[in-house]
C-alpha cells in the first residue's frame with residue numbers, strides 16, 4: 125500500500141509545539157514579530173502572504189503586513205526593508221517573491237538583515253547552510269526534511285534525486301540532504317531542464333523530490349518501485365471549477381501513486397510544511413535577537 129504523507133497533520137504538530145515556545149518568549153516579555161512584504165499583483169502571491177499572516181495570528185506571532193504597489197519605485201521597497209531592519213518589534217522579514225522586473229532582486233536579498241532573514245535567502249545564510257552551520261533553513265526544504273523525519277523515511281545512504289535547481293528549493297535541499305547529519309547523509313543528484321536521460325536518473329531514486337515548477341511533469345514511468353515521492357509543485361491550471369483553476373503538483377499523482385511507496389499530495393503535502401517552517405524560523409529569530417532560550421520542534 126502506498127503511504128500518503130499528511131503534511132497538514134505534521135504541520136499542525138509543529139505549530140502546536142511552537143505555541144509552547146512562543147509562551148516561553150511571552151513569559152520573558154517578547155512577542156515574536158513577522159513582517160511580510162508584498163509587491164505584486166499576482167493572485168497566488170497575494171494568497172500565500174495572507175495565509176502566512178493567518179498562521180501568525182493562530183500561533184501568537186505579531187504579523188505586520190506591508191503592501192507596495194507593483195509599479196511603485198523600487199526605492200520604496202528598499203526603504204521599507206531598511207525600516208523593518210531597524211524595528212526591534214520585527215524579528216523576521218519575508219519579502220514575497222517574485223518581484224516586479226524593475227526591482228533588483230539581488231539587492232533585496234542582500235538588504236534584509238541576515239538575523240531577520242527567516243527565508244534563509246541572504247548570501248550569508250546561504251553560505252552558512254552550505255558550510256553546515258545553518259542559521260535559518262529555507263522553509264520549503266526544511267519542511268521536506270521534517271516530513272521525511274515524521275514518517276521515518278531514512279535519508280542516510282539514500283539516493284535522493286531532486287528535479288529542479290532553484291535557489292528556493294532545489295539547491296538548498298540538495299545541500300541539506302548532503303550534510304553530515306541525521307537528516308542528511310544522502311547521496312544527492314540534482315536534475316534540471318538540461319539533464320539527459322532524466323527518467324533513468326529519477327527511477328534510481330529512493331527519495332524523489334519534484335520541484336521543477338511544471339504541472340504533472342513526473343509520471344509513473346519516472347518513479348522506481350517503492351520510492352518516496354515528494355511533490356513540491358503548486359501549479360494553478362485552468363479548470364472548470366468555481367475559481368476557474370485547480371491546484372496540481374509537479375507529480376502526476378494518479379500515475380505515480382501505484383508505484384510509489386510513499387507520496388505527498390497536493391494540496392496537503394509540502395505546502396502546509398513550508399508555512400509551518402516560516403513560523404519556526406520566526407520563533408528562532410525572536411529567540412536569537414532577545415537572548416531567550418527557546419526550544420524548537
Ligand code: GUN
Nearest residue numbers: 218219220221222243263
Ligand atoms: N515565493 C515562492 N516561495 C517563496 C518563499 O519561500 N519565500 C518567499 N519570500 N517568496 C516565495
